[in-house]
Amino acid sequence: MLILASSSATRKALLDKAGLPFIAQPAAIDERALETGALDAGGDGRDVALLLARHKAEAVSALHPGALVIGADQTLALGLELLHKPIDRPDAEAQLDHLRGKTHRLHAAVTLVRNGELIWSDIQTAELTMRDFSPEERDIVLDLEGEAALHSVGGYRLEGPSIRLFETVAGDYFTILGLPLLPLLAALRDIAPELLSPQARS
Template sequence: MILASESPRRRELLAAVGVSFRVIPSGVDETPRSGEPPSRFVRRAALDKGEAVAKLHPSSFVLSADTIVVTDGRILGKPSNRAEARRMLSRLAGREHKVYTAVCLLADGNGYRDLGTEVTRVRFRPLTAAEIAAYARTGECDDKAGAYAAQGAGMLLIDRVVGSFTNVVGLPMTRVVAMLERASLIRVSPAGPSWYVFSGGKS
């Protein structure tokens, strides 16, 4: 299986449950179209990424994903600089936002496609300007949607999570594992250290 993402968080999540894969980033542009609703954009982005890699590797299953942070109906992408990161964090402080991750599993050779979206509600605690500035200086916000990493020091920003925590990190693993099982790509390991083992996939 191919993971069409260069995100280290997604690699770590898949590896944690024993899934075998190789990484081939898609290089697909992740810019929303004018007037495109967040829920539609995130599904299109995940599908576009998967299709770009699957066309080059038709005999392989490809797993792709896209994660966005949404508040007040507006997508917060990755900050372009620390000042923008501070503005994003100020916008999220003391409020609830939603994290959308669309996940796509497809194989170009046999037309297989499974696409789904997970939504998690996250509430930040109230943050002072000093706390926001200090977190931004860590650099952890630099390449993260919404300017925070829930699996890192950014966990201290969060008051409550409703839904899948791994979705906030970058992959809703319960959904992903179900997708891989439906495609007969993995099965529960009968023995050994891994939870799941590769089982071939549907033809």
């Protein structure tokens, strides 16, 4: 059994389109407490993403002995500062204004855990630069995005109208969406090749 320790619609869609048989179960962990602990210990955005991905997978693994559990997480780093999903429209506006004209990094981590043991992990980074857009451009994009902007770190979706706000993007597309899919598929070919067989989804 393959389990995705997440409720993310984007991650679920990526696995489904890749033809993987899986179920999704969100992990009950205190993400902000774990993040604070990692940062207080001198960690950065990459460390936080890996830590959260591992803890998510371990939490779900404890409930499903024998299952292979995917944990994934993504952080947005503007220098040493980490941004999170906006809580409302004004917060999304403020986050986009904060990112305007600057380069930030998205760190996406993915882990595989079985019986509480971490058996594989990977992290990828993408670098994105926003245009010096106007408040009017920002508002048009947020109007088009609607509630979706509140479900994405930084208040934007590169796969949606938010693409209008960017100047350059360097990095893997799946990393930007929050799941390093190609490294994950390579790991599954080694660890559980049966999951990629035609019979796996029947």
